[in-house]
Amino acid sequence: MNSKYLSIYNEIVRKIENGELSRDSKLLSENEYMKEYNVSRDTIRKALNLLEQDGYIQKIKGKGSFVLDINKFDFPISGIISFKELSQRMNLKSETIVNELELIQPDAFISKQLNITKKDKVWKVVRSRKIGNKRIILDKDYIVHNFVPCLTKEICEKSIYEYIENELNLKISFAKKEITVEAATDEDKKYLDLKDYSMVAVVKSYTYLDDTSLFQYSESRHRPDKFKFVDFARRKGSIHYG
Amino acid sequence: MNSKYLSIYNEIVRKIENGELSRDSKLLSENEYMKEYNVSRDTIRKALNLLEQDGYIQKIKGKGSFVLDINKFDFPISGIISFKELSQRMNLKSETIVNELELIQPDAFISKQLNITKKDKVWKVVRSRKIGNKRIILDKDYIVHNFVPCLTKEICEKSIYEYIENELNLKISFAKKEITVEAATDEDKKYLDLKDYSMVAVVKSYTYLDDTSLFQYSESRHRPDKFKFVDFARRKGSIHYG
DNA sequence: CAGTGGTCTAGACCACTTC
DNA sequence: AAGTGGTCTAGACCACTGG
Known part of the structure; x- marks a missing residue:
């Protein structure tokens, strides 16, 4: 149930939602996250791809990953939610x-x-x-x-x-x-x-x-x-x- | 621009949309697609994950990937489309x-x-x-x-x-x-x-x-x-x- | 130029389904 | 037991960005 990439995803989501990572701020690079979490690059990439899919971040080739503030105020009703x-x-x-x-x-x-x-x-x-x-x-x-x-x-x-x-x-x-x-x-x-x-x-x-x-x-x-x-x-x- | 996994994705989308792969039919397994396209498993998985994201197929652990018919009739207006x-x-x-x-x-x-x-x-x-x-x-x-x-x-x-x-x-x-x-x-x-x-x-x-x-x-x-x-x-x- | 993300490969182990 | 998809690893090359 608790895979590494989901834990990492959840931790970064938390940091974005409580403001520790603020709008337009740059995330660590994939290499740096590899060291921080002691996992392979692919595992980091899975987490970051999920974040991008969900509208939390935007990845830009050659530059890095950046926090979006889209989800800050009103949460999407889209998705399946009771x-x-x-x-x-x-x-x-x-x-x-x-x-x-x-x-x-x-x-x-x-x-x-x-x-x-x-x-x-x-x-x-x-x-x-x-x-x-x-x-x-x-x-x-x-x-x-x-x-x-x-x-x-x-x-x-x-x-x-x-x-x-x-x-x-x-x-x-x-x-x-x-x-x-x-x-x-x-x-x-x-x-x-x-x-x-x-x-x-x-x-x-x-x-x-x-x-x-x-x-x-x-x-x-x-x-x-x-x-x-x-x-x-x-x-x-x-x-x-x- | 044209990555392998996108070509494979597009080819399978085409097969689903023109009925070559019909509702509830089973796709080839990841191993079989590897041989068919002569690519690595990860490349196939990227293509299949995209198909799943877009609602074309459902992957079931231990069983395989199955075609959904959700998109058959009315296309989603969701997404960014002019x-x-x-x-x-x-x-x-x-x-x-x-x-x-x-x-x-x-x-x-x-x-x-x-x-x-x-x-x-x-x-x-x-x-x-x-x-x-x-x-x-x-x-x-x-x-x-x-x-x-x-x-x-x-x-x-x-x-x-x-x-x-x-x-x-x-x-x-x-x-x-x-x-x-x-x-x-x-x-x-x-x-x-x-x-x-x-x-x-x-x-x-x-x-x-x-x-x-x-x-x-x-x-x-x-x-x-x-x-x-x-x-x-x-x-x-x-x-x-x- | 060094650093970044994007793609691709090959191999490993796991959990689940089916027989 | 064999086959399936899910996760994780390690390494490679590419294209793009910035100084």
Whole structure:
């Protein structure tokens, strides 16, 4: 679990996040890090490549690696992160209300999204997320029953991902997400404090385990004025059409 | 420019995109690819890691690498991609209308976004993007004059990125993006076919060159019903709070 | 010129999956 | 036991940057 390059990555992330390494400052060179950690160059390079991928640093050939300040203030919501992790990370006082929790036969839409038959059962979970005493986010989750035999209100109030990863020992691997803006439904109006807004920002996620099985489809429906999605992207050199 | 591992990456991407390697099919093992391409294992691993990062494949320890079909249908808008590249990629018939093009002294907001003084000049470009005969997207770009001495209507109609990369030989490296939903401004109403919508989806981008200098701030304002942002994300194993 | 990161190689050991 | 991907090492050459 704890590889050398990940430890080094984490240590440098910590130094950047607590300001020990400040914006635009130069990291040690790969050679110097080799000596500092007593590891091979490749191990250092793995750590630095990860940092670059995540937007912490920029490597410049012939010059060195430099700290970016992109992640300093607001953390990316991009990536796969649970509401609990996010609110912890941003130090928000938050609350989760479980509106619905049931084991259902999927309708046509859901069985198509999850690529299952109508005989397979799925957990349907509908939760409101309160921030600052307003219900801001409506999370609708559909989870394939085969992978998650049991689900309780307590788990849903805490964190489903935590339960799936720590109790069931499943490995969440990757997700495809779609962000759209849609007309608010009656359900949105019922479960959210929408004020006069007639639209919601919707994040649809298809989440997969590390054996490539699709286990969850979810819609995260946000009050538009409170919605913000932050992303860090790198330009691809070689793009092909056709 | 053309490294071995990138050639191998591109060749496998091509095979996946044209269906030669279909969903859930197994790639060759690293050992087999070593023989096929006559390269070392590390070179193969670089190529496969890139494929995994980009959501083309999933590697499973002890089993092999498997093709995902995530990217098959709609291409991710995430990443740094120009409108021209995007519309080419998706085979859309599109048109760009240059509404404004001028060299200005930045106001307080823009000079703050671009981290420059009010004496530095910036290009302001306002363009409407037509798809299917409707003005769907309003792009407002602010580009630091120091990096781009000259900008014409023709360049703005074609592709500013193409000009910057191919003519000026600057290297666009990374960007921070924010997606929000905002009330439509008078400018939005003027330059877009908004129908009755009172809100727009806004993508704000801060784009950097490979020497980490910030050269562009832009707002891409979309009619909400036509907006879609697709993202592929991988779960990070070790997340730290604090 | 020396120092930097980028690529490539060859070999080793490990943990996991499959039979 | 054999095959897979994951990690780590040591050494080589290159292209780019800076003084």
